[in-house]
Amino acid sequence: MEPYVGPLKQASKDLQAAGMFFMQNGMKNPNAALAGSTDFMHMMGHVCIALMWARMARVSLDALANGTPDPDFHQTKLATARYYMARQLPATAMHLARIQSGADPVMGLAADQF
Numbered sequence: 001m002e003p004y005v006g007p008l009k010q011a012s013k014d015l016q017a018a019g020m021f022f023m024q025n026g027m028k029n030p031n032a033a034l035a036g037s038t039d040f041m042h043m044m045g046h047v048c049i050a051l052m053w054a055r056m057a058r059v060s061l062d063a064l065a066n067g068t069p070d071p072d073f074h075q076t077k078l079a080t081a082r083y084y085m086a087r088q089l090p091a092t093a094m095h096l097a098r099i100q101s102g103a104d105p106v107m108g109l110a111a112d113q114f
Contacts, residue, residue, distance in 0.1 A: 004057040007085040008050045014092040015043050018099045025102065035106035036099035043095045050089050053081040 018040050026033035060074035060081075068074055 001054070001058065001061070003082050004054040004085055007089050008047070008054050011043075011047050011050055011089050011092040014096045015040075015047050018043055018096050021100055029103055031103035031107050035103040039095040039098045043092045043099075046089055046092050046095075050085060053084050057081040 018036065022033045022036065022040070056077055060077040063074045064071060
């Protein structure tokens with residue numbers, strides 16, 4: 001399960017770090033939370049999808065261990081889960097970096113400069 005659970009654990013830590021950033025900075029500067037809100041939603045989505053892939057991987061691993069009549073289906077599920085964990089889920093680190101950059105990059109332009 002490590003190829004599926006390890007990346008999920010790291011992504012969960014990124015999500016927790018983003019939540020901590022909001023708690024530490026959002027009350028002082030609400031724009032810090034607002035500027036990162038979309039990235040936080042994306043992070044949450046990635047973590048939820050990864051959780052579902054980890055659960056599917058567990059089912060497929062069990063099915064293969066128990067002699068499933070459709071091993072190709074389960075091998076494909078596992079390959080897709082590995083793809084998601086390796087290629088999509090690391091986006092949580094990018095979203096965390098964007099959140100932690102705070103409000104200044106987002107709020108740096110006045111409305112009339114758009």
